[in-house]
Amino acid sequence: MQFNRRHFLQLSALAGGGLALGLYEHPLAYALGGGQPERRDPALSPRAFIQIEPSGKITIMAKNPEIGQGVRTMLPMLIAEELDVEWSQVHVEQASLDETAYGAQFAGGSMSTPLNWDPLRHVGAAGRQLMITAAAKRWSVPEKECTTGAGRVLHAASQRSLGYGELAEAAARLPLPDPESLQMKDPKEYKIIGKFTKGVDNPALLTGKRLFGIDVKVPGMLHAVYQKCPVFAGKVKQANLDEIKSMPGVRHAFIVDGSVRGGPVVDSDPGLEPGVAIVAETWWQAQAARRALKVEWDTAAGSPTAATQSSKGFDDKAAQLLKQPPGHTLRSYGDVDAACKSAAKIVEASYAYPFLVHGALEPQNTTAHFDNGKLEIWTTSQAPGGGRGYVAREMGIDAANITIHLTRTGGGFGRRLMNDYMLEAAWISREVKAPVQVLWSREDDFAHDAYRPAGWHGLKAGVDAQGHIVAWRQHMVTFGSGEKTAPSAGISADEFPSGRVPNYFIGHSTMPLWLRTGPMRAPGANAICFVGQSFLDEVARAAGRDPLDLQLELLAAKEIPMPGEQRNRGGYIFKPERLAGVLQQVAEESGWKNRKRQKGTGMGIAAYACHLGYCAEVAEVTVNASNQVRVTRVWAVTDVGHQIINPSGARAQVEGAIVEGMGHTMLEVTMAGGQMAQSNYLQYRLPRMRQTPEMHISFRLTQNPPTGLGEPALPPVIPAICNAIFDATGKRVRTLPLSKSGFSWA
Amino acid sequence: MPLKLTVNNEAVQVDAAPDTPLLWVLREHLGLAGTKYGCGVGACGACTVIVDGRAVRSCLTRTGSVVGSKITTVEGLSADGTHPLQKAWDEVDVAQCGYCQAGQMMTAAALLEQTPHPTDADIESAMDGNLCRCGTYARIREAIHRAAGQRMPALRD
Known part of the structure; x- marks a missing residue:
């Protein structure tokens, strides 16, 4: 496998005088190996992977969904190594979905390492080169006399050094280094790559902070359960909605017709499954109401033989x-x-x-807020980019009007490459005109897996x-x-x-x-x-x-x-x-x-x-x-x-x-x-x-x-x-x- | 009638039906999101909290039944990660997805209160009801051994 693409680097000044360094390339250029023509899209926009503030604070963006495979730690390590900073100096932040800025953002196919090994090290190396250029100019010395270490540029001959934070503002005004000229470290010099590195979320995780999709809380948010037919794509004939609506905390209960596409082979994400949505002030109220729900299903709505399968x-x-x-x-x-x-x-x-069944321990969930034609989503998806396209198509919304934030995810195992729960949350939010968190029960998960x-x-x-x-x-x-x-x-x-x-x-x-x-x-x-x-x-x-x-x-x-x-x-x-x-x-x-x-x-x-x-x-x-x-x-x-x-x-x-x-x-x-x-x-x-x-x-x-x-x-x-x-x-x-x-x- | 509870050494009142599972009172009424929902039937252990020194499944615990009890959640181990179990979990880098780990730590905390120096067999027996879908069991066992024997805050009065 060869990675000989060019990586485009761009930097922009942070408000307040820091440095932001971004890499962008078309996700489709992430081809495996030779043969694929390289695509360059002039419309791509820059986005920061690295932020260095004058105070010296270094923030590195983690681009991919963290589903337990450790990429929220591992991918920033690649940048930090070539940037030549101490890992203890680095603060990691989760990037939201922006594939024009970050490249492909998905967790699947064991692809995070092969797709990011070169590009993210290049991002780090470009950052380091800018620091050297800025320091060499300030000292009026040749760049080749400058070295780096632990987030500082050093000039041994004059025994001077400057922290990256002190150089950030000047570096932000420099043109980007030619990617071909970037010097990568000899692996023997690695201080971060190859070292036992604990998960960056450990402190928050082990003290019970809100990290996961299920933990998302948005002002005014309601909680929903969505009862689908135990036979795939069965439709609701009738349901005791009036009784459900009268139960404690229940704000809405309604039937969703759904839009599952038939055909000889069922897609992984074939369209919205029909069902009954129950929306309440708390999830437990919605779930408790569901226990009183009586639905008459048309189990053959999706396929005449659906209910005979075994x-x-x-x-x-x-x-x-x-x-x-x-x-x-x-x-x-x-x-x-x-x-x-x-x-x-x-x-x-x-x-x-x-x-x-995948059975990831965190049940499927997404929080969505449809407001005035725009949709904001907080999701556990492994393939949020695919999810955005899916929601856009199924709901007739311009994808540009959908913003997606990535939460930590309680297990993926491939299940969350599908985006059904995301579509359900978006749909229900639009129906009830409020932010809604859809959370599946474990029974939903067993009955409605791919x-x-x-x-x-x-x-x-x-x-x-x-x-x-x-x-x-x-x-x-x-x-x-x-x-x-x-x-x-x-x-x-x-x-x-x-x-x-x-x-x-x-x-x-x-x-x-x-x-x-x-x-x-x-x-x-x-x-x-x-x-x-x-x-x-x-x-x-x-x-x-x-x-x-x-x-x-x-x-x-x-x-x-x-x-x-x-x-x-x-x-x-x-x-x-x-x-x-x-x-x-x-x-x-x-x-x-x-x-x-x-x-x-x-x-x-x-x-x-x-x-x-x-x-x-x-x-x-x-x-x-x-x-x-x-x-x-x-x-x-x-x-x-x-x-x-x-x-x-x-x-x-x-x-x-x-x-x-x-x-x-x-x-x-x-x-x-x-x-x-x-x-x-x-x-x-x-x-x-x-x-x-x-x-x-x-x-x-x-x-x-x-x-x-x-x-x-x-x-x-x-x-x-x-x-x-x-x-x-x-x-x-x-x-x-x-x-x-x-x-x-x- | 509000329910009076003692959670993480704090007296609190919640306006919830007494048959509401403790899990959802913790998460939705008290904003303690560290305790997780995994199955709702006591089969996975993600919702484990400690009630009067015993590890219980909060998804099956009626809140009305724990009025007057001392309830400890993962947030009650320590807010700053300094509890020996939290430190051990960090040092061993136990978590993969991490979703089950609060429940794992709470079961471990109850075990160590009963058995300060557990054997592998003690640990396996105590932890049998806590699923980790990512398969971090070997590290959980290692972390429990690492934390064993250290001074820990009492989980009961």
Whole structure:
């Protein structure tokens, strides 16, 4: 991946004589790697990332939504390092949404690091250069004799120094340095990057200050609940609104017709869902009133078959489709059938995994104030820019009239890439002509997610007498229509081991779904890695091979290239040596080759590349006579390039990915009568402290640009655990959750 | 009839129905937003506060039932972050999204009042009802050990 774009820098004087330094570039120029034409938009406006006041106070803007991935700390660290100030001097502030000033502001796809590593260091370096220029002029000395440190410019020869605050006003009047001339630090000089850095919000967070979306309080604000149909997009026939309106504190109760767009594939954000809004003085009053709400729903309003959908029905249909040839071929080369006929061994298996709900702990919420054609929003969105466009379209408001403030967010996991709650708040505020905070109940969240889609896979592999894989066939049954898959329900034509075995076929069949699906942390990968890496383990066992050796052999194989552009995996090139590197390292660190064979104890290994990162994990489990599983240890080695920016945050992402991945092995939501059967955490038992394994986490530093950690460490832990269970018990887990195979947590 | 409560050592009166959950009285009547709503059914622990030394789920606690009790919320640990649990949570850098952490700290505070030097098993048992969706459990355990044995303000009279 290359970042060779120019970053435009502009500065303007702060009121009161300080310096503001901004970077701006078109968000669309944030392309991954070469090939994309650079776009420059002359209409872009400057915006401050850095404010230095004459007093010496340094404020750095945090541009992206903080959903727990640590970017409110990590991104300002990049600027502070190259600005050459002490981290303790820095005050961080959350930027509001302004993508023309800040570039893309979203939390998703593990993209905060790769999209900002270069640009934000350039911002910092430009700030430092301006300080040097200002000081050199004042002292009438050559710039090259000046150095910086701890927020000061130093001139060693004359033993003079000036603080950035003292230089800020003069620096503000200077022309911007040529971005090409900026001097970046040698990483050996880093004082902030690479150091354990605590979350900038810790003090406020740990004393209970208002930080989150749910904590927003606007003068005159009312509180709303919004009751939607338990069957997706069902409409209100009638409701006891008069009774609800008479309840304590209730100011408004009304029906919203909604505007969900139908079609063969449901979008992640398909338009406003119909429902009943109850608006009260406090949220509890609105929620208490909802308990008396009686609604007659037209459950078939969205789709005639909506209320007949069920997990059982999908399972049955998928089983049928798996027996037929795939509806669509994604990639095919060689001759899988012929190769299987002459293979020494054939391995065949079907895999499946369920719907999952994101279940972020802070329920969906947004505060909106529609006033005189303008809309002001305080939101937990991971994709506020997309949200602004969505609200503008659905409500017929000019996007320029929508202002969005970003709050800290109590967990994202992809759920808040959708903006339904934002639209609901905006809509209700306009209806009641007052600022309104919409807060979902947990039951709303379980019933109205954009779910991680369930999926079904049929696999077949042929192995020759020497234990090499000669053919690999995968047929995925998923949701969609024709070739088009539902959001986050697709599979890549280049899915591993594509190009690394002599005969390969991958295809999919689709079936309709009237329900929203959407991205969940490591979307696609979190399910497909379970399937692929579990099946590879099966094939290795059948071939009498160590799964590590077999995978390394595949990664070392000369690649059969994908035709044309398809080879490009979402804009970056898969580097097999990076995946091999993390596999070898995790094997060493876990003692894989010398692992003990003890009854009831097992180890499993798995690896995956996704979201620009490469991760391999080994899980150790014990399984007792009652099939209770304890994950005792997990080793994770991740390659996300040459620099870990904040070791605390980076480790935290891997720790969280391991625990969340454990959850994936044991959780499901199921559908019956078109509704989700689970409604709260009581029926969705997230991992707890006592289930947390001992974690050994390493980063393999390689000469690649730094990339993100939100996602890559999640997928491999799932098959690593399942493969360890096989190692311990001889039982192969082919269907998640583990309870389908009779396992539970110890 | 206003309800008379003692919250964080302060006598307060709130005009709320006695069956209003304590969580919403804290958040909506008293402006103490540190205590969080997560599930409303006592299944996640985000709303944990301490009533007379015991960790309780404020989402399931009728406010009328805690009149006369000593109620402590995260704001009552300390306003300036100097309580040993707050310091430990900061030093270990426990939080990811942070939404559950007030509830985690309150459960930990009740544990340490009962058991000043807890074992891993004590901690795991006490913390079993507190979910962290981000998976910060290993750091929570470390932070509790770090805070253990330090002098802390009493949580009951």
